[in-house]
Ligand SMILES: Nc1ncnc2c1ncn2[C@@H]1O[C@H](COP(=O)(O)OP(=O)(O)O)[C@@H](O)[C@H]1O
């Protein structure tokens with residue numbers, strides 16, 4: 040059996056970038072479950088489903104033709120053969136994704152796909168030898184893979200998370216850019232928190248607070264947790 044590392048946390052805490060760096064360092068696959076929710080949202084907008092119609096959205100996501108690249112150096116996301124890796128990061132998706140992510144039938148469908156992807160990389164019964172995986176999102180440590188070998192809650196202060204996302208999206212962390220990012224960070228986290236708990240570590244989950252750590256220090260902190268627990 041190989042190593043499964045689960046990393047959860049709020050928006051802008053560094054989950055995706057830190058998880059990819061940890062996966063590269065350890066030679067593991069990388070699963071961005073947030074990208075799956077974003078791709079589901081992209082698909083619903085693309086097919087014209089009303090996001091307020093929960094039944095229709097769930098039916099549409101069940102037929103989502105999604106393929107997730109798990110190479111941490113180039114984790115491509117394709118829907119029906121179209122690479123949507125860049126489009127799913129657009130603000131229009133960030134502003135709409137919570138409507139899809141808070142649909143419980145969507146969560147069940149994506150949970151099954153996420154679990155299958157993790158088991159494939161873990162080399163679980165019936166799957167040819169995987170290399171292990173770092174899976175990141177909001178509910179990996181609690182719902183999707185509570186049996187992961189290492190479980191981490193990566194968090195940071197609201198100020199740090201807003202500044203990082205502002206720098207990401209607007210290229211600056213000045214007051215205007217931070218204010219423009221508030222919705223897609225804090226409002227979205229509030230919406231997401233109605234169906235998933237990702238602000239407090241569950242039993243057995245180690246909290247890493249990156250508020251006062253730079254990127255490299257955060258990667259090191261997570262690698263130290265892996266080294267101590269694996
Ligand atoms: N500890 C850190 N210090 C400074 N910047 C960071 C840190 N961790 C991540 N970042 C940067 O913050 C931005 C958001 O990180 P990301 O991995 O997208 O967060 P999340 O996936 O949790 O939303 C990225 O530009 C990333 O490089």
Ligand SMILES: Nc1ccn([C@H]2C[C@H](O)[C@@H](COP(=O)(O)OP(=O)(O)O)O2)c(=O)n1
Nearest residue numbers: 050051072073074076136140176177178231
């Ligand atoms: N396992 C997951 C992963 C993401 N989500 C939701 C939460 C977010 O609003 C969207 C997009 O997740 P993503 O990780 O891309 O968002 P951030 O990069 O953290 O801002 O999906 C979820 O509900 N469960």
